[in-house]
Amino acid sequence: MGASLAATKAVTYKTLGTDLAVTHHTGAPANIPLEVADTWGSVDLSVVPGGRGGLRLTTSGPICDLGVVGGRGNLAQALILRLVTPKGSLAGLGHPDYGSRLIELIGSGNTDNARNLARLFTLEALKQEPRIAQILDLAVQTAEGQPDTVRIGFSVVPVNDDDPIGLALEVQL
Secondary structure, eight states: OOHHHHHHHHHHHHHHHHEEESSSOOOOOTTOGGGGOOOOOOOOEEETTTTTTSOOOOOOOOOOOOOEEEHHHEEEEEHHHHOOOTTTGGGTTTTTTTTSSSSGGGTSSSOOOOOHHHHHHHHHHHHHHHEEEEEEEEEEEEEEEEEEEEEEEEEEEEETTSOOEEEEEEEOO
């Protein structure tokens, strides 16, 4: 990797930040180690084997830490969290505009109007993210085999980075 490319990558990771990792891998029956469990099927903090995170979770038994995600992974996680958080729900914490209006579409049915609104609400939320230099594309389509669900796929270019990040999520209407 050239010196200028390495410097750009370092700036990008610093700009995009680091945060606690939020994943689908949470919870554990008693006989499975916490760091490899994925039984809840929900979004929660990521747990990693001790020494790989930063915050020790246990005082006895296997040592586990909270996982972290940085750089491009942090931005990707932040975008999904912004889209699944109802706009205004963090007003009490000083962030009244954080989130999206996608939740307003639940129960509306998968219609042309609902898909167009999903596109609008997604664009509104993405434009609030200061770590995005450009939104490249956005597609809202009926999820295959799920007529009541839309798949929202998009790609963005992070600040200080030329490589796009592509993401998708599904919303049941």
